Amino acid sequence: MASVELQSITKRYGSVEVIRGLNLSVDDGSFTALLGPSGCGKSTLLRMIAGLEEVSDGRALIGGVDVTHEQPAKRRVAMVFQSYALYPHLTVAQNICFSLSLAGVAKSIQKEKGGRVAKLLQLEPLMDRRPAELSGGQRQRVAIGRALVRDPEVFLFDEPLSNLDALLRVQMRLELAKLHNDLGTTMIYVTHDQVEAMTLADKIVVLDGGVISQMGSPLDLYNHPANRFVASFIGSPGMNFLAATVAHAADGLQATFDGGASLRLTPRAAPHFDGTQKVEIGIRPEHVTLSDPGAGQIDGVATVFEQLGNTSYVYVDTALGQIIVETDQSVRLHPGDRLGLTLDPSRAHVFEASGKAWAEQRPQ
Amino acid sequence: MTTVATRSATEMSRPARRFGIGRILLTLLTLIAAAIWFLPIYWAIVTSLRSDADTVREFTLLPSSPTISGYIYGITNSQLPVWYLNSTITSVVITVVAVLVSAMTGYAISQLRFPGRNLLWWTILASFMIPVPALIVNHFVIIADVKLLNTHAGIILPMLLTPVTVIVYKGFFDGLPREYREAAVMDGANPYQLFYRVFLPMNWGVTTAMAIITFIGAWNSFLWPFLVAQNVQMMTVAVGITTVQDAFGVAYGRVLAGAVMASLPVALAYLLFQRRVTQAIALSAGIKG
Numbered sequence: 001m002a003s004v005e006l007q008s009i010t011k012r013y014g015s016v017e018v019i020r021g022l023n024l025s026v027d028d029g030s031f032t033a034l035l036g037p038s039g040c041g042k043s044t045l046l047r048m049i050a051g052l053e054e055v056s057d058g059r060a061l062i063g064g065v066d067v068t069h070e071q072p073a074k075r076r077v078a079m080v081f082q083s084y085a086l087y088p089h090l091t092v093a094q095n096i097c098f099s100l101s102l103a104g105v106a107k108s109i110q111k112e113k114g115g116r117v118a119k120l121l122q123l124e125p126l127m128d129r130r131p132a133e134l135s136g137g138q139r140q141r142v143a144i145g146r147a148l149v150r151d152p153e154v155f156l157f158d159e160p161l162s163n164l165d166a167l168l169r170v171q172m173r174l175e176l177a178k179l180h181n182d183l184g185t186t187m188i189y190v191t192h193d194q195v196e197a198m199t200l201a202d203k204i205v206v207l208d209g210g211v212i213s214q215m216g217s218p219l220d221l222y223n224h225p226a227n228r229f230v231a232s233f234i235g236s237p238g239m240n241f242l243a244a245t246v247a248h249a250a251d252g253l254q255a256t257f258d259g260g261a262s263l264r265l266t267p268r269a270a271p272h273f274d275g276t277q278k279v280e281i282g283i284r285p286e287h288v289t290l291s292d293p294g295a296g297q298i299d300g301v302a303t304v305f306e307q308l309g310n311t312s313y314v315y316v317d318t319a320l321g322q323i324i325v326e327t328d329q330s331v332r333l334h335p336g337d338r339l340g341l342t343l344d345p346s347r348a349h350v351f352e353a354s355g356k357a358w359a360e361q362r363p364q
Numbered sequence: 365m366t367t368v369a370t371r372s373a374t375e376m377s378r379p380a381r382r383f384g385i386g387r388i389l390l391t392l393l394t395l396i397a398a399a400i401w402f403l404p405i406y407w408a409i410v411t412s413l414r415s416d417a418d419t420v421r422e423f424t425l426l427p428s429s430p431t432i433s434g435y436i437y438g439i440t441n442s443q444l445p446v447w448y449l450n451s452t453i454t455s456v457v458i459t460v461v462a463v464l465v466s467a468m469t470g471y472a473i474s475q476l477r478f479p480g481r482n483l484l485w486w487t488i489l490a491s492f493m494i495p496v497p498a499l500i501v502n503h504f505v506i507i508a509d510v511k512l513l514n515t516h517a518g519i520i521l522p523m524l525l526t527p528v529t530v531i532v533y534k535g536f537f538d539g540l541p542r543e544y545r546e547a548a549v550m551d552g553a554n555p556y557q558l559f560y561r562v563f564l565p566m567n568w569g570v571t572t573a574m575a576i577i578t579f580i581g582a583w584n585s586f587l588w589p590f591l592v593a594q595n596v597q598m599m600t601v602a603v604g605i606t607t608v609q610d611a612f613g614v615a616y617g618r619v620l621a622g623a624v625m626a627s628l629p630v631a632l633a634y635l636l637f638q639r640r641v642t643q644a645i646a647l648s649a650g651i652k653g
């Protein structure tokens with residue numbers, strides 16, 4: 001087990017800076033997710049930790065040792081690729097033991113170590129098959145086995161579940177969580193799927209355009225997004241964003257929406273400004289409640305009503321744009337119904353034009 | 365997985381049930397084409413088993429009194445065994461060395477980054493454009509200069525240049541996702557292990573196909589061995605067999621017996637490797653899976 005530390009890491013392809021002076025420390029034994037949209041540099045970052053990509057600038061430390069220019073195989077890290085990259089000409093057993101075989105480890109030891117991994121991953125009946133004869137989930141487990149057999153200090157996963165169907169993905173997610181519990185090895189997990197990150201990780205690092213947008217525990221990011229990007233990326237369905245103008249008022253702020261409706265905000269601290277300022281108010285679907293038309297701050301018309309069984313979502317057309325509302329399953333609605341919406345001001349987020357979030361509201 | 369395998373197995377063992385008129389016609393047509401193709405081969409084999417007296421007299425599908433005297437004569441009264449040995453040595457060496465060197469070259473150009481890589485690649489592409497006969501005089505002069513006429517090495521050396529094989533390998537290595545290489549690097553493979561334990565065996569299908577083609581080409585090659593091997597002790601089968609005609613006069617049985625023996629290894633190679641080739645194709649298809 002080892003910690004991972006990146007110090008002012010930069011990656012350039014030609015003149016394009018893909019990772020920009022990024023600092024990150026991953027605690028020993030933690031499960032850290034690198035989360036971000038496609039193309040934000042997650043894989044590049046992971047591959048620099050693995051040593052598959054040269055670092056343009058900065059240092060990488062694993063277990064406190066500078067590995068910036070160390071060979072990938074000598075870093076005691078193992079990687080599971082999105083495409084699994086199982087060697088098609090080798091059996092499952094040979095795939096798992098390939099690193100041992102390359103290192104000239106005795107056959108009997110290979111067999112023993114391979115057997116242990118196979119048992120852990122329930123691959124025993126498949127040991128003589130070739131990758132082409134395996135299902136997606138089985139291939140995934142072989143790929144994990146191949147990483148496991150090397151007793152790595154750090155596991156690196158690059159979108160390992162994205163080639164699986166939805167059901168299998170949930171199942172493998174569980175197995176990965178169990179694996180981390182059992183082994184306690186440091187794991188760094190790249191994904192663009194916020195649900196995976198939220199469910200698996202104890203720390204999420206949100207990347208945006210090669211820089212860290214925010215990092216913290218899943219609930220931290222959900223409840224206290226530092227900016228509009230994180231707020232919109234985390235949570236499904238996403239947060240509602242409503243254009244508004246704010247002005248200082250007694251004991252807080254007065255937010256006025258474009259249609260004239262207003263909301264009384266009580267932030268713990270608001271930056272000083274004169275007159276009014278254009279902002280966006282962010283509010284999650286579960287913090288909006290339905291009421292009779294005219295009874296809430298905003299009126300609208302239901303367009304879509306989604307019932308998931310345990311909960312329901314209503315998509316409401318308003319003068320401010322579409323607002324998604326989560327309701328409990330007892331509510332029955334039809335498209336075209338007129339509704340009033342009440343926003344919980346204590347759960348509202350305020351984002352200034354640059355996207356930065358202001359401090360949260362005081363509980364009322 | 366298992367259910368799929370069992371199902372396809374039962375399907376294959378079940379005889380075809382539908383005999384549409386189109387199917388019958390198609391089968392007939394195929395049979396006729398096969399017969400036309402096979403007839404000369406059949407005739408050569410049959411004639412090689414007849415005495416010359418029978419050959420000019422009878423016109424039957426099977427020899428009335430089959431004899432292997434043509435074969436015995438060829439083996440005992442010409443240098444056929446020596447030619448066989450020469451062909452085998454040169455073809456095997458050419459196949460092993462040419463395929464291995466081509467695979468390594470293709471690998472280097474596709475996977476390694478070194479100065480002059482592009483120049484090397486363009487040189488190989490350009491050499492592919494030049495027909496071999498255009499170089500044959502140069503080759504001859506060079507081989508004569510280094511005193512390799514009438515040696516195995518003299519026959520082998522110029523035939524090791526197979527730019528097509530390099531191009532095929534490079535194309536294949538280019539087409540492999542980079543994750544294979546990276547996974548092997550993470551597993552601790554050094555550059556030699558990357559080539560011998562990952563890239564080469566992963567493309568076993570290509571290697572088998574290239575080896576068969578190279579072997580058959582080497583065995584059947586005529587012009588170059590004909591020029592280099594003037595000494596009867598150094599001739600290959602393809603070259604030697606042309607001298608048999610002069611040595612034997614018009615003796616159908618003996619000439620055709622010689623021809624059958626000359627082409628036997630090639631025919632065997634086809635037959636033996638037929639399964640390997642199918643297997644090989646299945647394996648290369650598995651790479652994408």
Ligand SMILES: Nc1ncnc2c1ncn2[C@@H]1O[C@H](COP(=O)(O)OP(=O)(O)O)[C@@H](O)[C@H]1O
Pocket residue numbers: 013018036037038039040041042043044045
């Ligand atoms: N070898 C490369 N050469 C040039 N640009 C690259 C290379 N690899 C990745 N990039 C660029 O770097 C950015 C980040 O890529 P990547 O790390 O793969 O993103 P992610 O994994 O988050 O989807 C992308 O814009 C991509 O186009």
Ligand SMILES: [Mg+2]
Pocket residue numbers: 042043044159
């Ligand atoms: Mg990626």
